[in-house]
Amino acid sequence: MTMTENRHFAEDDLLLISGIQHYAFCPRQWGLIHIEQQWAENVLTFEGRQMHRRADDPYFSETRGDVLVSRAMPLVSYRLGLYGVADVVEFHAVIDPDEKNKVKLKGRRGWWIPYPVEYKRGNRKPDDCDEVQLCAQAMALEEMLNVRVEEGALFYGERERRVPVRFDSVLRERVHRLAEDMHRHFAGGRTAEAVYEPKCTRCSLEALCQPKSNSRSASRYLQNYLSDLSASSD
DSSP, X not given: OOHHHHOOOOGGGOEETTHHHHHHHOHHHXXXXXXXXXXXXXXXXXXXXXXXXXXXXXXXXXXXTTEEEEEEEEEEETTTTEEEXXXXXXXXXXXXXXXXXXXXXXTOOSOEEEEEEEEESSSOOSSSHHHHHHHHHHHHHHHHHTSOOOEEEEEETTTTEEEEEEOOHHHHHHHHHHHHHHHHHHHHTOOOOBOOOGGGGGOTTHHXXXXXXXBHHHHHHHHHHHHHHHHHHO
């Protein structure tokens, strides 16, 4: 059992749930955004915001057959210490009367199964950054609605393709660990050191971060170089 499973965070200690995607991608990127309050726009973040604007309408909901669509739904998890907004939460009407993971909705008849959907630009990524963000949203929904959320989906705009995501124990444990690390780093107020990787070219903060010159490997190279100069002068 992890620390976040035992703990309930106070309102003032809550961190943005969207930040877990940043942290999973790169702890330094997360620190620059959420600790140092820096942000840089690039074509990826611009296109992403346009897609979110189409999804984020807090006054809009619709019914599609047996599916109720709720947009820009506020989320909070005091166990994870995270809060934010879900792009879309679908509520699927229960067909199987023996379904266990169902909830009642105010002003709606019958039972419903919550199904979070997160909108992303581009294609599916090689890492799990999107999956952990969606899973964190699902875990917040569970806490709020007192129900188990087994599955959600990521919608990728470039191909207009929906990818289902199962929230298994491995993914849930990763969310807990990432949330713990985020709170520890935020409490310490220190941004992680840079480590240059090929994925840095996809980061909108690359110019601010300067991973090649600030990375630990570069620092070690410079320190060794200076040490060699000092030794040769002796």
